[in-house]
Amino acid sequence: MRDEAPRAVTAICRSxxxxxxxxxxxxxxxxxxxxxxxxxxxxxxITLREALGQLESQxxxxxxxxxxxxxxxxxxxxxxxxxxxxxAMVREQGRLPATEVLTARLVxxxxxxxxxxxxxxxxxxxxxxxxxxxxxxxVLYVEHYLNPSYFPGILDYDLTRSLTELYASExxxxxxxxxxxxxxxxxxxxxxxxxxxxxxxxxxxxxRLNRDQHDRLIDCDVEYWRHDAIHVCVEVPE
Amino acid sequence: MRDEAPRAVTAICRSxxxxxxxxxxxxxxxxxxxxxxxxxxxxxxITLREALGQLESQxxxxxxxxxxxxxxxxxxxxxxxxxxxxxAMVREQGRLPATEVLTARLVxxxxxxxxxxxxxxxxxxxxxxxxxxxxxxxVLYVEHYLNPSYFPGILDYDLTRSLTELYASExxxxxxxxxxxxxxxxxxxxxxxxxxxxxxxxxxxxxRLNRDQHDRLIDCDVEYWRHDAIHVCVEVPE
DNA sequence: TAGTGGTCTAGACCACTGA
DNA sequence: CAGTGGTCTAGACCACTAA
Numbered sequence: 001m002r003d004e005a006p007r008a009v010t011a012i013c014r015s016x017x018x019x020x021x022x023x024x025x026x027x028x029x030x031x032x033x034x035x036x037x038x039x040x041x042x043x044x045x046i047t048l049r050e051a052l053g054q055l056e057s058q059x060x061x062x063x064x065x066x067x068x069x070x071x072x073x074x075x076x077x078x079x080x081x082x083x084x085x086x087x088a089m090v091r092e093q094g095r096l097p098a099t100e101v102l103t104a105r106l107v108x109x110x111x112x113x114x115x116x117x118x119x120x121x122x123x124x125x126x127x128x129x130x131x132x133x134x135x136x137x138x139v140l141y142v143e144h145y146l147n148p149s150y151f152p153g154i155l156d157y158d159l160t161r162s163l164t165e166l167y168a169s170e171x172x173x174x175x176x177x178x179x180x181x182x183x184x185x186x187x188x189x190x191x192x193x194x195x196x197x198x199x200x201x202x203x204x205x206x207x208r209l210n211r212d213q214h215d216r217l218i219d220c221d222v223e224y225w226r227h228d229a230i231h232v233c234v235e236v237p238e
Numbered sequence: 239m240r241d242e243a244p245r246a247v248t249a250i251c252r253s254x255x256x257x258x259x260x261x262x263x264x265x266x267x268x269x270x271x272x273x274x275x276x277x278x279x280x281x282x283x284i285t286l287r288e289a290l291g292q293l294e295s296q297x298x299x300x301x302x303x304x305x306x307x308x309x310x311x312x313x314x315x316x317x318x319x320x321x322x323x324x325x326a327m328v329r330e331q332g333r334l335p336a337t338e339v340l341t342a343r344l345v346x347x348x349x350x351x352x353x354x355x356x357x358x359x360x361x362x363x364x365x366x367x368x369x370x371x372x373x374x375x376x377v378l379y380v381e382h383y384l385n386p387s388y389f390p391g392i393l394d395y396d397l398t399r400s401l402t403e404l405y406a407s408e409x410x411x412x413x414x415x416x417x418x419x420x421x422x423x424x425x426x427x428x429x430x431x432x433x434x435x436x437x438x439x440x441x442x443x444x445x446r447l448n449r450d451q452h453d454r455l456i457d458c459d460v461e462y463w464r465h466d467a468i469h470v471c472v473e474v475p476e
Numbered sequence: 477t478a479g480t481g482g483t484c485t486a487g488a489c490c491a492c493t494g495a
Numbered sequence: 496c497a498g499t500g501g502t503c504t505a506g507a508c509c510a511c512t513a514a
Contacts (some may be wrong), residue, residue, distance in 0.1 A: 008503075010437070033480060044504055045481095046284065053291075054438035057424035066481050066511050075421070080472045180472040183313070184422050184442050184465035186295035198482080199248070200292035202440050202465075204422050227422035227440075234318045234418040234472065246484075271499060282485055283500095304492055304500050436501080 012041050012051035020060060020071055028137070031061065031069040057202060059228030065196045076134060078230045080180045085162040086132055086140070095134050099160045102129040102194065106148060106155070113145050116209055116220050124148055128159055131194050139229035141191040146219040150212075163219075173218060179209040182232060191224035202227040250279050250289035258298060258309055266375070269299065269307040295440060297466030303434045314372060316468045318418045323400040324370055324378070333372050337398045340367040340432065344386060344393070351383050354447055354458050362386055366397055369432050377467035379429040384457040388450075401457075411456060417447040420470060429462035440465040 019025050031037065031052075038048040052069055055061045063069050076093055090097035109117070109125040119125065126146040131138055144163065146154065150173060157166055167173040187195065187203040195201075206223040257263050269275065269290075276286040290307055293299045301307050314331055328335035347355070347363040357363065364384040369376055382401065384392065388411060395404055405411040425433065425441040433439075444461040 047503060054424060057438050057440050059421070059423050068481070081474055176476045178474040178476075180470075180474070182420070182470040182472075183297070184440065185297050186292060200251075200295050202295050202422065232418075232420040232470070234420075236319055236416040236418070238414045238416075285484060306500070
Protein backbone atom coordinates (compact mmCIF):
# COMPACT_ATOMS: atom_id res chain seq x y z
CA MET A 1 0.00 0.00 0.00
CA ARG A 2 0.98 3.62 -0.05
CA ASP A 3 -0.01 4.05 3.57
CA GLU A 4 3.36 5.17 4.82
CA ALA A 5 4.37 7.12 1.74
CA PRO A 6 5.34 10.58 2.99
CA ARG A 7 4.11 12.23 -0.16
CA ALA A 8 4.88 15.88 -0.58
CA VAL A 9 1.26 16.56 -1.51
CA THR A 10 -0.05 14.75 1.56
CA ALA A 11 2.32 16.63 3.82
CA ILE A 12 1.25 19.99 2.40
CA CYS A 13 -2.42 19.06 2.78
CA ARG A 14 -1.96 18.02 6.37
CA SER A 15 -0.06 21.16 7.21
CA UNK A 16 -2.68 23.45 5.72
CA UNK A 17 -5.54 21.43 7.21
CA UNK A 18 -3.99 21.84 10.61
CA UNK A 19 -3.56 25.58 10.19
CA UNK A 20 -7.20 25.89 9.20
CA UNK A 21 -8.47 23.60 11.95
CA UNK A 22 -6.63 25.64 14.56
CA UNK A 23 -8.12 28.83 13.23
CA UNK A 24 -4.83 30.34 12.11
CA UNK A 25 -6.50 30.80 8.77
CA UNK A 26 -9.98 32.24 9.18
CA UNK A 27 -13.00 31.25 7.06
CA UNK A 28 -13.06 33.60 4.10
CA UNK A 29 -9.40 34.43 4.68
CA UNK A 30 -6.94 34.34 1.83
CA UNK A 31 -4.00 31.97 1.59
CA UNK A 32 -0.55 33.26 0.66
CA UNK A 33 0.27 33.23 -3.03
CA UNK A 34 1.06 29.96 -4.74
CA UNK A 35 4.65 31.01 -5.27
CA UNK A 36 5.11 31.87 -1.61
CA UNK A 37 3.52 28.59 -0.54
CA UNK A 38 5.60 26.52 -2.93
CA UNK A 39 8.71 28.20 -1.59
CA UNK A 40 7.54 27.65 1.97
CA UNK A 41 6.98 23.95 1.36
CA UNK A 42 10.11 23.74 -0.77
CA UNK A 43 8.38 22.34 -3.81
CA UNK A 44 7.16 23.38 -7.25
CA UNK A 45 3.97 25.20 -8.07
CA ILE A 46 2.64 22.13 -9.86
CA THR A 47 2.96 20.00 -6.76
CA LEU A 48 1.59 22.73 -4.57
CA ARG A 49 -1.42 23.15 -6.84
CA GLU A 50 -2.06 19.43 -6.64
CA ALA A 51 -2.34 19.79 -2.89
CA LEU A 52 -4.58 22.85 -3.16
CA GLY A 53 -6.77 20.90 -5.57
CA GLN A 54 -7.22 18.11 -3.04
CA LEU A 55 -8.17 20.55 -0.31
CA GLU A 56 -10.60 22.13 -2.73
CA SER A 57 -12.13 18.69 -3.38
CA GLN A 58 -12.55 18.24 0.33
CA UNK A 59 -14.33 21.56 0.50
CA UNK A 60 -11.80 23.10 2.84
CA UNK A 61 -10.65 25.87 0.54
CA UNK A 62 -11.94 27.40 -2.67
CA UNK A 63 -10.56 29.62 -5.37
CA UNK A 64 -11.73 32.78 -7.02
CA UNK A 65 -10.61 33.00 -10.59
CA UNK A 66 -7.27 34.80 -10.77
CA UNK A 67 -7.72 36.20 -7.29
CA UNK A 68 -6.38 33.41 -5.18
CA UNK A 69 -7.30 30.76 -2.65
CA UNK A 70 -9.55 31.27 0.35
CA UNK A 71 -10.71 29.24 3.33
CA UNK A 72 -14.24 27.93 2.88
CA UNK A 73 -16.90 29.25 5.26
CA UNK A 74 -19.19 26.71 6.97
CA UNK A 75 -21.72 24.93 4.79
CA UNK A 76 -25.39 25.87 4.72
CA UNK A 77 -27.93 23.13 5.48
CA UNK A 78 -30.25 22.51 2.54
CA UNK A 79 -33.40 20.58 3.35
CA UNK A 80 -35.51 19.70 0.31
CA UNK A 81 -38.41 18.64 2.51
CA UNK A 82 -38.75 22.04 4.09
CA UNK A 83 -40.64 24.53 1.98
CA UNK A 84 -38.41 27.50 2.14
CA UNK A 85 -36.50 29.68 -0.24
CA UNK A 86 -32.95 30.86 -0.54
CA UNK A 87 -33.20 34.08 1.43
CA ALA A 88 -35.20 32.58 4.28
CA MET A 89 -32.99 29.49 4.44
CA VAL A 90 -29.79 31.49 4.56
CA ARG A 91 -31.05 34.05 7.04
CA GLU A 92 -32.38 31.37 9.38
CA GLN A 93 -28.85 30.05 9.63
CA GLY A 94 -27.47 33.41 10.61
CA ARG A 95 -25.92 34.21 7.24
CA LEU A 96 -26.44 37.04 4.78
CA PRO A 97 -28.12 36.20 1.45
CA ALA A 98 -28.02 38.28 -1.74
CA THR A 99 -29.40 37.77 -5.23
CA GLU A 100 -28.59 39.36 -8.55
CA VAL A 101 -30.48 38.88 -11.78
CA LEU A 102 -28.24 38.16 -14.76
CA THR A 103 -30.88 37.98 -17.48
CA ALA A 104 -34.67 37.59 -17.57
CA ARG A 105 -36.52 37.16 -20.84
CA LEU A 106 -38.78 35.01 -22.97
CA VAL A 107 -36.72 32.49 -24.94
CA UNK A 108 -37.47 29.56 -27.25
CA UNK A 109 -37.55 26.51 -25.02
CA UNK A 110 -34.81 23.94 -25.48
CA UNK A 111 -36.02 20.41 -26.16
CA UNK A 112 -35.26 19.12 -22.67
CA UNK A 113 -37.08 22.05 -21.03
CA UNK A 114 -40.16 21.39 -23.20
CA UNK A 115 -40.08 17.76 -22.17
CA UNK A 116 -39.73 18.53 -18.49
CA UNK A 117 -42.45 21.17 -18.37
CA UNK A 118 -44.75 19.27 -20.72
CA UNK A 119 -44.76 22.11 -23.26
CA UNK A 120 -45.37 21.63 -26.99
CA UNK A 121 -42.41 21.89 -29.33
CA UNK A 122 -41.11 25.36 -30.15
CA UNK A 123 -42.79 26.92 -27.13
CA UNK A 124 -41.55 30.08 -25.52
CA UNK A 125 -40.51 29.92 -21.86
CA UNK A 126 -39.56 32.59 -19.39
CA UNK A 127 -35.91 32.14 -18.55
CA UNK A 128 -34.50 33.84 -15.48
CA UNK A 129 -30.80 33.52 -14.75
CA UNK A 130 -29.61 34.57 -11.34
CA UNK A 131 -26.52 34.43 -9.16
CA UNK A 132 -26.72 34.21 -5.40
CA UNK A 133 -24.35 34.96 -2.58
CA UNK A 134 -23.94 34.00 1.04
CA UNK A 135 -22.06 36.55 3.12
CA UNK A 136 -20.91 38.15 -0.11
CA UNK A 137 -19.48 34.94 -1.58
CA UNK A 138 -20.87 33.74 -4.91
CA VAL A 139 -22.14 30.23 -4.25
CA LEU A 140 -25.03 29.54 -6.60
CA TYR A 141 -25.90 29.96 -10.25
CA VAL A 142 -29.53 29.24 -11.17
CA GLU A 143 -31.54 29.07 -14.33
CA HIS A 144 -35.30 29.16 -13.86
CA TYR A 145 -37.72 28.17 -16.61
CA LEU A 146 -41.36 29.22 -16.14
CA ASN A 147 -44.40 28.15 -18.08
CA PRO A 148 -45.35 31.63 -19.35
CA SER A 149 -49.07 31.00 -19.44
CA TYR A 150 -49.22 30.95 -15.64
CA PHE A 151 -47.15 34.09 -15.10
CA PRO A 152 -48.21 36.90 -17.43
CA GLY A 153 -46.15 40.04 -16.98
CA ILE A 154 -43.75 38.48 -14.50
CA LEU A 155 -40.75 40.06 -16.20
CA ASP A 156 -41.95 43.44 -14.98
CA TYR A 157 -41.52 42.57 -11.33
CA ASP A 158 -38.41 42.83 -9.20
CA LEU A 159 -36.82 39.45 -9.80
CA THR A 160 -34.17 39.71 -7.12
CA ARG A 161 -36.99 38.75 -4.76
CA SER A 162 -37.92 35.17 -3.97
CA LEU A 163 -39.90 33.71 -6.84
CA THR A 164 -41.82 31.63 -4.32
CA GLU A 165 -43.11 34.78 -2.68
CA LEU A 166 -43.79 36.45 -6.01
CA TYR A 167 -45.83 33.48 -7.21
CA ALA A 168 -47.90 33.57 -4.04
CA SER A 169 -48.47 37.29 -3.72
CA GLU A 170 -49.03 38.19 -7.38
CA UNK A 171 -50.43 35.02 -8.94
CA UNK A 172 -51.99 33.09 -6.07
CA UNK A 173 -49.79 30.14 -6.96
CA UNK A 174 -48.22 27.96 -4.29
CA UNK A 175 -45.83 25.08 -4.61
CA UNK A 176 -47.32 21.61 -4.42
CA UNK A 177 -45.34 18.51 -5.31
CA UNK A 178 -41.68 19.03 -6.03
CA UNK A 179 -39.16 16.69 -7.57
CA UNK A 180 -35.48 17.13 -6.75
CA UNK A 181 -32.54 15.57 -8.53
CA UNK A 182 -29.08 16.12 -7.08
CA UNK A 183 -25.94 15.22 -8.98
CA UNK A 184 -22.33 15.71 -7.92
CA UNK A 185 -20.61 17.03 -11.04
CA UNK A 186 -18.53 19.94 -12.29
CA UNK A 187 -19.59 23.51 -12.92
CA UNK A 188 -21.06 24.22 -16.31
CA UNK A 189 -18.83 26.72 -18.21
CA UNK A 190 -21.58 29.32 -17.89
CA UNK A 191 -21.86 28.71 -14.18
CA UNK A 192 -18.09 28.75 -13.75
CA UNK A 193 -17.81 32.14 -15.42
CA UNK A 194 -20.66 33.56 -13.40
CA UNK A 195 -19.32 32.28 -10.10
CA UNK A 196 -15.89 33.55 -11.12
CA UNK A 197 -14.25 30.22 -10.56
CA UNK A 198 -12.11 27.87 -12.60
CA UNK A 199 -13.79 25.75 -15.27
CA UNK A 200 -14.32 22.21 -14.09
CA UNK A 201 -14.59 23.08 -10.41
CA UNK A 202 -16.59 20.53 -8.46
CA UNK A 203 -20.25 21.38 -7.98
CA UNK A 204 -23.59 20.01 -6.89
CA UNK A 205 -26.20 20.35 -9.59
CA UNK A 206 -29.73 20.37 -8.23
CA UNK A 207 -32.60 20.33 -10.66
CA ARG A 208 -36.12 20.97 -9.40
CA LEU A 209 -39.42 20.34 -11.09
CA ASN A 210 -42.20 22.24 -9.38
CA ARG A 211 -45.96 21.79 -9.39
CA ASP A 212 -48.57 24.09 -7.91
CA GLN A 213 -51.48 23.42 -5.56
CA HIS A 214 -53.47 22.06 -8.54
CA ASP A 215 -50.64 19.72 -9.49
CA ARG A 216 -49.83 21.65 -12.66
CA LEU A 217 -46.19 21.82 -13.76
CA ILE A 218 -45.38 25.48 -13.29
CA ASP A 219 -41.62 25.78 -13.52
CA CYS A 220 -38.32 24.01 -13.25
CA ASP A 221 -34.87 25.17 -12.38
CA VAL A 222 -31.27 24.12 -12.58
CA GLU A 223 -29.04 25.13 -9.69
CA TYR A 224 -25.27 24.90 -9.70
CA TRP A 225 -23.94 25.10 -6.17
CA ARG A 226 -20.32 25.45 -5.25
CA HIS A 227 -19.82 21.99 -3.81
CA ASP A 228 -18.43 23.26 -0.53
CA ALA A 229 -21.30 25.65 0.15
CA ILE A 230 -24.01 23.22 1.24
CA HIS A 231 -24.85 19.92 2.79
CA VAL A 232 -28.17 18.30 2.10
CA CYS A 233 -30.25 17.20 5.08
CA VAL A 234 -33.25 14.92 4.84
CA GLU A 235 -35.36 13.81 7.78
CA VAL A 236 -37.46 10.82 6.83
CA PRO A 237 -40.46 10.48 9.15
CA GLU A 238 -42.31 7.28 10.01
CA MET B 239 -13.75 36.70 -20.70
CA ARG B 240 -12.03 33.52 -21.66
CA ASP B 241 -15.04 32.39 -23.69
CA GLU B 242 -13.22 32.01 -26.95
CA ALA B 243 -9.93 30.79 -25.53
CA PRO B 244 -9.08 27.63 -27.47
CA ARG B 245 -7.44 26.06 -24.47
CA ALA B 246 -5.68 22.79 -25.02
CA VAL B 247 -7.41 21.30 -22.00
CA THR B 248 -10.83 22.39 -23.24
CA ALA B 249 -10.17 20.96 -26.68
CA ILE B 250 -9.12 17.62 -25.24
CA CYS B 251 -12.18 17.51 -23.00
CA ARG B 252 -14.50 18.26 -25.88
CA SER B 253 -12.90 15.66 -28.08
CA UNK B 254 -13.16 12.93 -25.46
CA UNK B 255 -16.69 13.98 -24.50
CA UNK B 256 -17.73 13.65 -28.09
CA UNK B 257 -16.19 10.21 -28.44
CA UNK B 258 -18.01 9.06 -25.33
CA UNK B 259 -21.30 10.66 -26.32
CA UNK B 260 -21.19 8.92 -29.68
CA UNK B 261 -20.54 5.60 -28.05
CA UNK B 262 -17.09 5.12 -29.51
CA UNK B 263 -15.96 4.60 -25.97
CA UNK B 264 -18.31 2.27 -24.13
CA UNK B 265 -19.29 2.62 -20.45
CA UNK B 266 -16.76 0.64 -18.47
CA UNK B 267 -14.35 0.76 -21.40
CA UNK B 268 -10.76 1.77 -20.88
CA UNK B 269 -9.15 4.84 -22.40
CA UNK B 270 -5.76 4.59 -24.12
CA UNK B 271 -2.77 5.21 -21.90
CA UNK B 272 -1.94 8.73 -20.81
CA UNK B 273 1.21 8.71 -22.89
CA UNK B 274 -0.65 7.64 -26.02
CA UNK B 275 -3.32 10.26 -25.43
CA UNK B 276 -0.83 13.04 -24.80
CA UNK B 277 0.92 12.10 -28.03
CA UNK B 278 -2.40 11.97 -29.86
CA UNK B 279 -3.36 15.44 -28.66
CA UNK B 280 0.19 16.67 -29.11
CA UNK B 281 0.62 17.86 -25.57
CA UNK B 282 2.31 16.89 -22.32
CA UNK B 283 1.09 14.39 -19.80
CA ILE B 284 0.53 17.17 -17.26
CA THR B 285 -1.86 18.98 -19.55
CA LEU B 286 -3.57 15.78 -20.55
CA ARG B 287 -4.06 14.83 -16.92
CA GLU B 288 -5.61 18.22 -16.27
CA ALA B 289 -8.20 17.41 -18.92
CA LEU B 290 -8.80 13.92 -17.54
CA GLY B 291 -9.25 15.47 -14.10
CA GLN B 292 -11.97 17.76 -15.42
CA LEU B 293 -13.80 14.90 -17.07
CA GLU B 294 -13.50 13.00 -13.81
CA SER B 295 -15.05 15.97 -11.97
CA GLN B 296 -17.92 15.91 -14.42
CA UNK B 297 -18.40 12.24 -13.70
CA UNK B 298 -17.78 11.19 -17.28
CA UNK B 299 -14.73 9.06 -16.60
CA UNK B 300 -13.11 7.57 -13.52
CA UNK B 301 -9.77 6.09 -12.64
CA UNK B 302 -8.69 2.93 -10.97
CA UNK B 303 -5.48 3.35 -9.08
CA UNK B 304 -2.54 2.51 -11.32
CA UNK B 305 -4.80 0.71 -13.76
CA UNK B 306 -5.96 3.53 -15.95
CA UNK B 307 -8.97 5.58 -16.94
CA UNK B 308 -12.42 4.19 -17.74
CA UNK B 309 -15.73 5.53 -19.00
CA UNK B 310 -18.26 5.91 -16.18
CA UNK B 311 -21.36 3.71 -16.33
CA UNK B 312 -24.77 5.38 -15.84
CA UNK B 313 -25.57 6.65 -12.36
CA UNK B 314 -27.86 4.80 -9.98
CA UNK B 315 -30.85 6.69 -8.60
CA UNK B 316 -30.72 6.97 -4.81
CA UNK B 317 -33.98 7.92 -3.15
CA UNK B 318 -33.69 8.51 0.60
CA UNK B 319 -37.47 8.57 0.97
CA UNK B 320 -37.88 5.05 -0.32
CA UNK B 321 -37.18 2.39 2.25
CA UNK B 322 -34.91 0.13 0.35
CA UNK B 323 -31.42 -1.23 0.65
CA UNK B 324 -28.41 -1.42 -1.58
CA UNK B 325 -29.05 -4.79 -3.21
CA ALA B 326 -32.73 -4.14 -3.87
CA MET B 327 -32.09 -0.62 -5.14
CA VAL B 328 -29.39 -1.73 -7.53
CA ARG B 329 -31.25 -4.76 -8.81
CA GLU B 330 -34.43 -2.78 -9.40
CA GLN B 331 -32.45 -0.62 -11.77
CA GLY B 332 -31.24 -3.57 -13.77
CA ARG B 333 -27.75 -3.60 -12.36
CA LEU B 334 -25.73 -6.20 -10.47
CA PRO B 335 -24.93 -5.51 -6.80
CA ALA B 336 -22.22 -7.14 -4.71
CA THR B 337 -21.01 -6.67 -1.14
CA GLU B 338 -17.85 -7.65 0.64
CA VAL B 339 -17.17 -7.36 4.34
CA LEU B 340 -13.82 -5.79 5.16
CA THR B 341 -13.94 -6.02 8.94
CA ALA B 342 -16.64 -6.63 11.55
CA ARG B 343 -15.90 -6.35 15.24
CA LEU B 344 -16.65 -4.69 18.52
CA VAL B 345 -14.56 -1.53 18.90
CA UNK B 346 -14.34 1.30 21.41
CA UNK B 347 -16.65 4.01 20.11
CA UNK B 348 -15.09 7.23 18.89
CA UNK B 349 -16.41 10.37 20.56
CA UNK B 350 -18.52 11.46 17.60
CA UNK B 351 -20.11 8.02 17.29
CA UNK B 352 -21.03 8.06 20.99
CA UNK B 353 -22.59 11.46 20.55
CA UNK B 354 -24.57 10.45 17.51
CA UNK B 355 -25.88 7.21 18.93
CA UNK B 356 -26.44 8.67 22.39
CA UNK B 357 -24.05 6.19 24.00
CA UNK B 358 -22.14 6.85 27.22
CA UNK B 359 -18.43 7.61 27.00
CA UNK B 360 -16.07 4.67 26.41
CA UNK B 361 -18.85 2.44 25.11
CA UNK B 362 -18.22 -0.41 22.75
CA UNK B 363 -19.93 -0.36 19.37
CA UNK B 364 -20.21 -2.92 16.63
CA UNK B 365 -18.30 -1.62 13.65
CA UNK B 366 -18.90 -3.18 10.26
CA UNK B 367 -16.84 -1.99 7.31
CA UNK B 368 -17.99 -3.02 3.87
CA UNK B 369 -17.27 -2.30 0.22
CA UNK B 370 -19.97 -2.52 -2.42
CA UNK B 371 -19.95 -2.93 -6.15
CA UNK B 372 -22.29 -2.26 -9.02
CA UNK B 373 -21.67 -4.41 -12.07
CA UNK B 374 -18.31 -5.30 -10.61
CA UNK B 375 -17.18 -1.73 -10.12
CA UNK B 376 -16.27 -0.61 -6.60
CA VAL B 377 -18.52 2.36 -5.89
CA LEU B 378 -19.19 2.50 -2.18
CA TYR B 379 -17.27 2.26 1.08
CA VAL B 380 -19.41 2.09 4.23
CA GLU B 381 -18.79 2.05 7.94
CA HIS B 382 -21.74 0.94 10.06
CA TYR B 383 -21.89 1.53 13.80
CA LEU B 384 -24.48 -0.47 15.72
CA ASN B 385 -25.62 -0.05 19.30
CA PRO B 386 -24.55 -3.51 20.51
CA SER B 387 -27.29 -3.86 23.09
CA TYR B 388 -29.91 -4.23 20.36
CA PHE B 389 -28.01 -6.76 18.28
CA PRO B 390 -26.48 -9.52 20.43
CA GLY B 391 -24.51 -12.03 18.42
CA ILE B 392 -24.85 -10.15 15.17
CA LEU B 393 -21.20 -10.73 14.29
CA ASP B 394 -21.98 -14.40 13.80
CA TYR B 395 -24.33 -13.81 10.89
CA ASP B 396 -23.48 -13.46 7.22
CA LEU B 397 -22.82 -9.74 6.98
CA THR B 398 -22.66 -9.57 3.21
CA ARG B 399 -26.46 -9.61 3.42
CA SER B 400 -28.56 -6.50 3.80
CA LEU B 401 -28.44 -5.33 7.40
CA THR B 402 -32.00 -4.08 6.98
CA GLU B 403 -33.16 -7.61 6.29
CA LEU B 404 -31.01 -9.05 9.06
CA TYR B 405 -32.44 -6.62 11.60
CA ALA B 406 -35.97 -7.56 10.60
CA SER B 407 -35.60 -11.33 10.36
CA GLU B 408 -33.35 -11.95 13.35
CA UNK B 409 -34.13 -9.13 15.77
CA UNK B 410 -37.62 -7.96 14.85
CA UNK B 411 -36.25 -4.47 14.38
CA UNK B 412 -37.47 -2.24 11.57
CA UNK B 413 -36.31 1.18 10.52
CA UNK B 414 -38.41 4.10 11.71
CA UNK B 415 -37.23 7.68 11.37
CA UNK B 416 -34.02 8.20 9.46
CA UNK B 417 -31.85 11.28 9.16
CA UNK B 418 -29.67 11.72 6.09
CA UNK B 419 -26.84 14.16 5.64
CA UNK B 420 -25.22 14.38 2.22
CA UNK B 421 -21.98 16.26 1.65
CA UNK B 422 -20.02 16.62 -1.56
CA UNK B 423 -16.42 16.12 -0.52
CA UNK B 424 -13.35 13.99 -1.24
CA UNK B 425 -12.76 10.35 -0.43
CA UNK B 426 -11.36 9.62 2.98
CA UNK B 427 -7.87 8.00 2.68
CA UNK B 428 -9.37 4.76 3.99
CA UNK B 429 -12.17 4.90 1.46
CA UNK B 430 -9.79 5.80 -1.35
CA UNK B 431 -7.60 2.80 -0.62
CA UNK B 432 -10.57 0.48 -0.40
CA UNK B 433 -12.14 1.73 -3.60
CA UNK B 434 -8.73 1.51 -5.26
CA UNK B 435 -8.79 5.08 -6.41
CA UNK B 436 -6.55 8.10 -6.07
CA UNK B 437 -6.53 9.96 -2.76
CA UNK B 438 -8.61 13.11 -2.91
CA UNK B 439 -11.00 11.82 -5.56
CA UNK B 440 -14.37 13.56 -5.43
CA UNK B 441 -17.03 11.74 -3.48
CA UNK B 442 -20.45 12.07 -1.94
CA UNK B 443 -20.44 11.33 1.77
CA UNK B 444 -23.80 10.26 3.08
CA UNK B 445 -24.24 9.80 6.80
CA ARG B 446 -27.37 8.15 8.11
CA LEU B 447 -28.75 8.06 11.61
CA ASN B 448 -31.36 5.33 11.98
CA ARG B 449 -34.12 4.79 14.51
CA ASP B 450 -36.32 1.75 14.89
CA GLN B 451 -40.11 1.41 15.12
CA HIS B 452 -39.91 2.49 18.79
CA ASP B 453 -37.88 5.57 17.87
CA ARG B 454 -34.73 4.24 19.48
CA LEU B 455 -31.38 5.13 17.91
CA ILE B 456 -30.18 1.78 16.65
CA ASP B 457 -27.31 2.50 14.30
CA CYS B 458 -25.62 5.04 12.11
CA ASP B 459 -23.44 4.74 9.08
CA VAL B 460 -21.04 6.70 6.95
CA GLU B 461 -21.12 5.99 3.23
CA TYR B 462 -18.51 7.22 0.78
CA TRP B 463 -19.87 7.01 -2.77
CA ARG B 464 -17.83 7.54 -5.87
CA HIS B 465 -19.32 10.84 -6.92
CA ASP B 466 -20.16 9.64 -10.42
CA ALA B 467 -22.01 6.54 -9.25
CA ILE B 468 -25.28 8.06 -8.03
CA HIS B 469 -27.75 10.84 -8.31
CA VAL B 470 -30.06 11.60 -5.44
CA CYS B 471 -33.79 11.82 -6.18
CA VAL B 472 -36.34 13.24 -3.79
CA GLU B 473 -40.07 13.46 -4.49
CA VAL B 474 -41.70 15.89 -2.08
CA PRO B 475 -45.43 15.20 -1.80
CA GLU B 476 -48.15 17.72 -0.89
C1' DT C 477 3.01 48.32 -13.03
C1' DA C 478 4.19 44.47 -10.01
C1' DG C 479 2.58 40.32 -8.77
C1' DT C 480 -0.89 36.84 -9.27
C1' DG C 481 -3.09 32.74 -10.88
C1' DG C 482 -3.90 30.11 -15.41
C1' DT C 483 -1.73 27.47 -18.56
C1' DC C 484 1.81 24.81 -20.73
C1' DT C 485 6.50 22.55 -21.84
C1' DA C 486 9.87 18.71 -21.47
C1' DG C 487 11.60 16.06 -19.17
C1' DA C 488 12.54 12.48 -14.79
C1' DC C 489 12.17 8.36 -11.39
C1' DC C 490 9.34 5.11 -8.93
C1' DA C 491 6.02 1.40 -7.72
C1' DC C 492 2.98 -1.26 -9.51
C1' DT C 493 0.05 -4.01 -13.13
C1' DG C 494 -0.50 -7.42 -16.27
C1' DA C 495 1.22 -10.37 -19.85
C1' DC D 496 9.72 -7.46 -17.92
C1' DA D 497 7.58 -3.82 -20.58
C1' DG D 498 4.48 -0.41 -19.94
C1' DT D 499 1.49 2.06 -16.90
C1' DG D 500 -0.05 5.58 -13.80
C1' DG D 501 1.68 8.34 -9.64
C1' DT D 502 4.60 11.77 -8.46
C1' DC D 503 7.85 15.42 -8.89
C1' DT D 504 11.27 18.98 -10.92
C1' DA D 505 12.38 23.52 -13.02
C1' DG D 506 11.37 26.27 -15.62
C1' DA D 507 8.22 29.52 -19.16
C1' DC D 508 4.67 33.01 -21.03
C1' DC D 509 0.20 35.15 -20.67
C1' DA D 510 -3.93 37.66 -19.02
C1' DC D 511 -5.61 39.53 -15.40
C1' DT D 512 -6.05 41.82 -10.53
C1' DA D 513 -5.10 45.16 -7.40
C1' DA D 514 -2.45 48.95 -5.96
